[in-house]
Amino acid sequence: xxxxxxxxxxxxxxxxxxxxxVNGFNGIAFDSxxxxxxxxxxxxxxxxxDKESGELTPYILPPYGGADDLIFEPGGxxxxxxxxxxxxxxxxxxxxxxxxxxxxxxxxxIARSPDGRVFFTQVFMGDALWELDLSGxxxxxxxxxxxxxxxxxxxxSDGYIYGPRWFKGDVVKVNVKTGKITVIADGFKVPAAVKxxxxxxxFVIDNKAGxxxxxxxxxxxxQVVATLVPHLDNLAIDQxxxxxxxxxxxxxxxxxxxxxxxxxxxxxGRLACPQGIAVWDSPQGEVLFVADxxxxxxxxxxxxxxxxxxxxxxxxxxxxxxxETVLMSGWMRKAVEVFDAKTDDLLYTIPDxxxxxxxxxxxxxxxxxxxAETNSIVRVYDKAGKKRTTVAADLALPMYIAPxxxxxxxxxxxxxxxxxxxxxxxxxxQTISDKLRKPEGIAVKPDGTILxxxxxxxxxxxxxxxxxxxxxxxKHLPVGLFVPEGFFTLSGVTVSKAGNIxxxxxxxxxxxxxxxx
Numbered sequence: 001x002x003x004x005x006x007x008x009x010x011x012x013x014x015x016x017x018x019x020x021x022v023n024g025f026n027g028i029a030f031d032s033x034x035x036x037x038x039x040x041x042x043x044x045x046x047x048x049x050d051k052e053s054g055e056l057t058p059y060i061l062p063p064y065g066g067a068d069d070l071i072f073e074p075g076g077x078x079x080x081x082x083x084x085x086x087x088x089x090x091x092x093x094x095x096x097x098x099x100x101x102x103x104x105x106x107x108x109x110i111a112r113s114p115d116g117r118v119f120f121t122q123v124f125m126g127d128a129l130w131e132l133d134l135s136g137x138x139x140x141x142x143x144x145x146x147x148x149x150x151x152x153x154x155x156x157s158d159g160y161i162y163g164p165r166w167f168k169g170d171v172v173k174v175n176v177k178t179g180k181i182t183v184i185a186d187g188f189k190v191p192a193a194v195k196x197x198x199x200x201x202x203f204v205i206d207n208k209a210g211x212x213x214x215x216x217x218x219x220x221x222x223q224v225v226a227t228l229v230p231h232l233d234n235l236a237i238d239q240x241x242x243x244x245x246x247x248x249x250x251x252x253x254x255x256x257x258x259x260x261x262x263x264x265x266x267x268x269g270r271l272a273c274p275q276g277i278a279v280w281d282s283p284q285g286e287v288l289f290v291a292d293x294x295x296x297x298x299x300x301x302x303x304x305x306x307x308x309x310x311x312x313x314x315x316x317x318x319x320x321x322x323x324e325t326v327l328m329s330g331w332m333r334k335a336v337e338v339f340d341a342k343t344d345d346l347l348y349t350i351p352d353x354x355x356x357x358x359x360x361x362x363x364x365x366x367x368x369x370x371x372a373e374t375n376s377i378v379r380v381y382d383k384a385g386k387k388r389t390t391v392a393a394d395l396a397l398p399m400y401i402a403p404x405x406x407x408x409x410x411x412x413x414x415x416x417x418x419x420x421x422x423x424x425x426x427x428x429x430q431t432i433s434d435k436l437r438k439p440e441g442i443a444v445k446p447d448g449t450i451l452x453x454x455x456x457x458x459x460x461x462x463x464x465x466x467x468x469x470x471x472x473x474x475k476h477l478p479v480g481l482f483v484p485e486g487f488f489t490l491s492g493v494t495v496s497k498a499g500n501i502x503x504x505x506x507x508x509x510x511x512x513x514x515x516x517x
Contacts, residue, residue: 014515024248028236079112083106189207210230274492301502324342438480479506
């Protein structure tokens with residue numbers, strides 16, 4: 001891994017952890033030759049995976065390749081769901097990509113029945129089960145809706161769909177003619193995917209518990225086969241009944257021996273797509289809180305050790321801290337979560353934002369939130385989120401917020417390429433600098449100098465708050481991951497009381513520490 005270039009001679013840089021190869025694995029599947037493939041929604045890429053060595057080879061490139069789930073037909077054609085694009089694609093031996101379904105936000109799980117029919121679902125951005133029209137004429141049949149998040153499922157030899165319901169904590173079977181649902185096993189925390197082996201055994205992964213579970217589909221009896229890590233996403237079983245499991249939380253692939261429960265790491269990951277970051281000057285040293293897209297992460301600012309928490313609702317994109325209170329926002333969940341820095345306990349959740357990005361808790365415990373959809377800064381006064389006012393409007397895609405003393409804040413405006421100072425009480429705006437390109441993360445050094453991640457030039461800049469003068473601190477930053485239009489990754493920066501700067505990379509999936517010499 002090549003480090004970014006530090007321009008300011010007063011600083012040095014290091015990566016706190018090794019690079020993670022992908023932005024969190026999602027759907028995985030075997031073709032008829034026994035080759036394993038894994039889709040990465042966040043980077044719109046699908047990979048071939050050597051199941052012995054873990055070597056990765058790009059297979060379907062952006063913008064099409066973000067397979068949330070995928071299947072292979074006997075002739076070798078691959079069909080996959082593109083979650084962000086709301087489409088289902090197919091690619092044959094000629095390499096041409098055909099759109100089989102569209103205008104279906106959150107296209108998610110897909111499976112093929114023994115008689116060759118194909119079914120898929122929408123989850124998170126929709127909630128429906130469909131039968132796919134394989135002719136390409138897009139006469140797709142809606143079977144059922146409001147299922148509770150039918151995630152990665154399979155069609156059994158009995159003709160029923162068996163699948164997990166993400167939001168219901170159970171595994172169900174679905175009649176593909178009528179859409180009727182029958183619960184066969186419950187008591188899961190967040191069941192994410194199911195697969196059958198060659199003997200008809202059903203295996204389920206629990207995203208939150210990090211468990212691989214065998215389920216008897218006749219009795220509903222459950223048996224934990226192995227405990228892995230949180231944020232498991234999908235599993236695939238080869239012709240020899242070897243089980244492979246993907247994680248979206250850290251970009252790992254594991255193999256589990258069903259007989260012994262032994263786990264082998266095929267691909268090792270740590271951070272999947274780090275974005276927002278906040279530093280806590282704790283009694284034990286500098287602790288980082290990272291919004292890692294699929295998971296809330298705690299990172300040791302000295303060793304780089306990563307701890308993954310499941311106490312929040314996941315899918316965080318921005319982070320901040322005030323005192324010992326951590327904030328995480330998730331634009332897809334439209335919520336802001338409030339945590340205790342000491343314990344990582346979720347204290348409360350504020351719902352119903354319109355694409356929340358950066359946040360800042362003020363001294364009176366009210367919270368400022370940058371809303372992308374309304375191009376405004378909203379102030380929320382209560383834990384339920386009922387009492388809120390607009391502090392400033394008509395911004396050009398506000399991204400992150402940082403304190404500018406007690407009475408004002410700095411905001412990065414992505415589309416305008418500027419840093420704006422906003423009076424919290426009056427909403428009055430003052431331009432600090434308007435010569436930036438796609439500014440995202442913002443923080444304030446102990447001496448008052450502004451730091452900003454200028455994604456458009458892949459630089460970390462220092463800005464004088466009085467004059468607006470800009471100089472480069474670090475260049476050649478691996479930030480600005482490709483995502484489809486209308487979606488975000490939010491490169492973040494934070495600075496400790498000692499002046500250590502921490503910055504996330506959504507391409508190399510690391511945290512950089514930039515320290516004064």
